[in-house]
Amino acid sequence: xxxxxxxxxxxxxxSFYQDLIIDALAGIGFDTFQETDTGxxxxxxxxxxxxxxxxxxxxxxxxxxxxSYQVNQIAQQNWNEVWESNFxxxxxxxxxxxxxxxxxPHPEYPYEIVIDPKMxxxxxxxxxxxxxxxYMLKTDFKDKTVLDMGCGTxxxxxxxxxxxxxxxxxxxxxxxxxxxxxxxxxxxxCANISALCGSKExxxxxxxxxxxxxxxxxxxxxxxxxxxxxxxxxxxxLFLSGFYEKPDLEIIKDHSERxxxxxxxxxxxxxxVAAKFxxx
Amino acid sequence: xxxxxxxxxxxxxxxxAANPSPPVGPALGAKGVNIMEFCKQFNARTQDKPGKVLPxxxxxxxxxxxxxxxxxxxxxxxxxxATGQKSGSAEPNRKKVASVSWEQVEAIAKDKMPDLNxxxxxxxxxxxxxxxxxxGITVSGTAPWNN
Numbered sequence: 225x226x227x228x229x230x231x232x233x234x235x236x237x238x239s240f241y242q243d244l245i246i247d248a249l250a251g252i253g254f255d256t257f258q259e260t261d262t263g264x265x266x267x268x269x270x271x272x273x274x275x276x277x278x279x280x281x282x283x284x285x286x287x288x289x290x291x292s293y294q295v296n297q298i299a300q301q302n303w304n305e306v307w308e309s310n311f312x313x314x315x316x317x318x319x320x321x322x323x324x325x326x327x328x329p330h331p332e333y334p335y336e337i338v339i340d341p342k343m344x345x346x347x348x349x350x351x352x353x354x355x356x357x358x359y360m361l362k363t364d365f366k367d368k369t370v371l372d373m374g375c376g377t378x379x380x381x382x383x384x385x386x387x388x389x390x391x392x393x394x395x396x397x398x399x400x401x402x403x404x405x406x407x408x409x410x411x412x413x414c415a416n417i418s419a420l421c422g423s424k425e426x427x428x429x430x431x432x433x434x435x436x437x438x439x440x441x442x443x444x445x446x447x448x449x450x451x452x453x454x455x456x457x458x459x460x461x462l463f464l465s466g467f468y469e470k471p472d473l474e475i476i477k478d479h480s481e482r483x484x485x486x487x488x489x490x491x492x493x494x495x496x497v498a499a500k501f502x503x504x
Numbered sequence: 505x506x507x508x509x510x511x512x513x514x515x516x517x518x519x520x521a522a523n524p525s526p527p528v529g530p531a532l533g534a535k536g537v538n539i540m541e542f543c544k545q546f547n548a549r550t551q552d553k554p555g556k557v558l559p560x561x562x563x564x565x566x567x568x569x570x571x572x573x574x575x576x577x578x579x580x581x582x583x584x585x586a587t588g589q590k591s592g593s594a595e596p597n598r599k600k601v602a603s604v605s606w607e608q609v610e611a612i613a614k615d616k617m618p619d620l621n622x623x624x625x626x627x628x629x630x631x632x633x634x635x636x637x638x639x640g641i642t643v644s645g646t647a648p649w650n651n
């Protein structure tokens with residue numbers, strides 16, 4: 225998605241006006257701000273920009289303050305390209321080798337995964353991805369049906385297929401991640417992954433899954449667990465990650481219990497947690 | 505030995521909503537930082553303040569690693585929250601829009617002490633009260649040091 229950058233120059237006797245203007249802009253769709261020497265720049269997805277609303281908001285400030293801005297368009301591109309062009313391959317649990325297309329193949333590993341991330345999350349480097357993959361390598365995926373929520377690059381879905389899963393539904397709300405999952409599935413010759421773009425509403429309700437994977441964050445997990453329960457059956461394994469032990473794990477555990485999931489184990493790496501639940 | 509710093513990036517990002525788009529993308533991506541990792545960490549650490557604009561100072565090191573400090577919202581924003589106002593007064597000298605108590609001023613002063621150039625809570629409180637008045641918010645009651 226293209227973004228607009230509004231470079232603001234503020235002339236005011238008091239510096240706090242900048243904070244007030246930023247706060248007001250946050251209320252009309254601007255999501256991030258960067259401080260500059262003469263003021264700040266505000267960023268908004270191009271389709272969300274409404275010049276009338278902006279004029280209305282700015283008119284609410286005292287007339288003694290001079291506010292001017294210049295609009296620049298920033299075309300979408302892969303901002304993570306520098307990191308992606310030289311990251312190191314990673315080995316998980318001694319048996320799974322994750323690399324990019326530009327790395328040397330190592331087919332001697334039982335599971336080799338090729339990922340071109342292109343601004344999607346999931347290269348195995350993040351502690352939460354590592355923890356999820358370690359759990360997966362210890363779990364029986366043979367002929368199982370799998371749901372991967374917040375699939376990012378599709379790395380977990382791809383590993384699930386390599387471990388023998390029969391059918392994998394991989395869902396992400398971000399179109400960039402959806403595309404990435406499709407591309408990486410092809411790169412790894414996966415045939416059992418169906419990718420969907422959407423949030424919890426995209427989960428096909430007519431199925432019940434043997435295994436559910438979700439590496440997202442606490443608030444989204446709390447919001448989605450109820451929906452996971454609708455596509456679970458007794459014995460369904462639910463692996464969650466993307467949060468910290470304190471205070472998140474306890475909150476997620478309590479919430480999951482309400483929907484019949486019992487915490488059976490959790491693992492930690494640099495404060496990040498992955499947890500395993502079983503549906504009653 | 506301390507790591508060599510390659511850049512300091514000052515942003516204000518909504519809690520739980522960092523994404524790899526501009527300015528996070530270009531500001532960090534050009535330095536070789538893994539943006540996705542920054543977003544995951546920032547969102548996990550700020551998920552209790554969803555939608556609230558939070559100042560964050562990111563230090564990028566020469567080895568492409570990074571760390572960051574999340575600050576509490578600026579004084580002016582905390583004053584709006586304390587008074588339930590959406591904005592300050594358009595005519596702060598003539599038109600007062602709300603009032604705060606000295607207890608509220610003290611709470612904000614203590615919260616922002618690390619960011620304010622103040623050595624004592626009293627001087628921090630004076631700064632907060634000054635900001636309040638400039639915004640058209642009166643401070644009700646007697647200052648504790650006048651009691």
